Amino acid sequence: MSHVLKRLAQSVLTVYVVISASFGLIRLLPGGPLAYLRSQAIQQGGSDLSMSEINARIAAQTNIAVNEPLYVQYYDYMVAMLQGDFGQSTRYGEPVMQIIGSAIPWTVFLTATALFLAFTVGVSLGAFMAYREGSNFDLASTGVGLVLNSTPGYVVALLFISYLGYRMEVFPTGGRYASELTVGFNGPFLLSVLYHGALPITSMALVGFGGWALSMRGNSIRVLGEDYLRVARLRGLSTRRIAMRYVARNAILPMYTGLMIAIGTVFGGAVIIENIFAYPGVGFYLIQGINARDYPLMMGGFIIITIAMVIGITIADLTYGILDPRAKGGSSRESY
């Protein structure tokens, strides 16, 4: 239980650190975002805007009241952030929370599906390769895995969108669903969502599964040579039980840390993929914010992506204890 609490406390700390860092980035850098927003306000408002009006405008956009002392600014900023108020987007003129909040489920949908597909397909393929070690199937899969592992997701995405999207016109080249459909739990809408998500998901999953397959293969081969497996066979356990409980479980364990890092990689990769497919997820808005120098939108996007990732990694970390009971007791070691 204390393990769970400790883990949760750490997740909260991470979010806190990231939000504080975002305050530091906006507030403390000379010639940084704040100066830019001020000059923008002056440009737009003309000369008839007073200093306090400009400050009020910046405060609405960034939650930072420039004329207050620094610690008050920090306190107000943190309180506003924790209440879900990420300020006002300068480009869209809407609250950042509204824009990002409507985009985050779509990003999570893309990344989670892609990661799940890559992991399950990769692990099953890797285990299969290990059992057929040295066969032609193994060699061919290793080759394919190596090449896919060396291909960035956005290259696959670009190939997909130019061949399947523009030339053959079998898949849409943008959007989350066909605009004429009513949003809700109806067949055509869900189908359209899958149809629009197919290429982004495939391009993320395709480059991921090769790596999983190769490491699963290596791990399984190692486990297959262990003594406890010989004992399990001697005990007359069924092949199925050996494959699932003994080989698969022990081979997947070392990959779990990799899975946590992969969550980050997939989220990061989604930023590029979403822009290629013009898929309005968080990454899409993040880049929109960057290009328009819309700092509130940019910071909001970044913080939301981080929070989503923290949640994903915390879940992965906590379920690790189910797979590997040894991880539960946090052993403390002698200090040298």
Place this chain on the structure above:
Amino acid sequence: MNRTDRDDCQSAPDRSQSDCERSENGSNRHSTDAPEDVASGGGDQPVGGYADAVADPNKFTDEERDPGRSAISGHAANGRVAADGGSSSVSEFQQMADVSMTDAERRRQWLDEKILAPARIVWDDWRARSGVLIVLFYLLMGTVGLMLVTKPSPNQGGYLVGALRTLEYPLGTTASGVSLLSQTVYATPSMLTMIASGAVFTVCLGTFFGTVAGYKGGTIDSVLMVVTDIMMTIPGLPLTIVLASALEIKGSPVVIGVLITINAWAGLARAIRSQVLTLRDAEYVEASRIMGMSTPTIISGDIIPNLMPYITMNFVQQARAVIFGSVGLYFLGVLPYNSVNWGVMMNAAVNRAGATSSPAAFHWLLVPMLTIIALALGLTLLAQGADRIFNPRVRARHAETVVDDEDGGTGGSGSNPTAPSPVTADDDEGGGI
């Protein structure tokens, strides 16, 4: 690992023959008058792991000459002392190494052990070999290539000439008539600088945090791991994007390389920490600790040498991550740049010529993409080959075989090390990530 060392003497066809003969002669010269020359092995405690490979070639040659003697190797040391104790009146601790080498011999041996032997191991594996060749090609492209290819400039050739159409512009031209070959080649130096700086940054920071946290344990470990976990949880590319935009950095490749891998060290630190945990209680580390060596000395002298293969492998993988990240972000147009690079080429192809939708400009997009994939494939192969050779997890499966082989070999049984047993051959396929 002794196996590989003997490979050097007995099997490697091209150069080692003469080397080995030389060392044999050397050992003859020095050891004829030394009755307890066997003991010289005693001072040479294995530093664990692959450091066994440092085993003195003299040992084998002596063994082979005098098969009656007991084996000398790390594990056999005890048995040897017992067998030898009767003939020698000096205690084991008072003995000096009686094989003295000239500086030239020392240098040669160092070269052989540290450079040539690993190089030969790498060369034996097809994956590592092709990886080395590909990376070498890119290095040449970034240096010699600049002299062979004309500088990219607008209106070099026709507009949007396709790839493989003309000899003059083998990879085609852009919408403003710049040769794609020139652009690709001239982008190489800055890309390689970026890759190297990012990888060096990650590996240094990751190794530092990982070793210190793993070795020290206790509070320091907890604090460092909390910092590491926080860094690990922040998504790398979005962080890079935000920093690049907020910090208003200039387009120097070194800075960009560091920025791309700004938090990649955290994952490496975690992995290295778990490796250090298995090393911190090893006998030789404990010995150093009892002797009162300082923590930095132990970490740099006892811990890091054992992790070198792992660190090298991660260096290569990080290099690949830097390529993927930097090209992706340049493609999005969110990073500043001083000169054209592969990501900027892709960006221009899509934004200026609509390369995704227009077949006429597609080669503009394809050339940098293939350039990236080839380099990444080279680095992946390199890491895979290195992993297979160095990874103790893959080796562990055949630990029995390795030990048997070692014992048999040092005992002078004359087993043929060039023909590994079938079980060992399986290892060739076992390459995890």
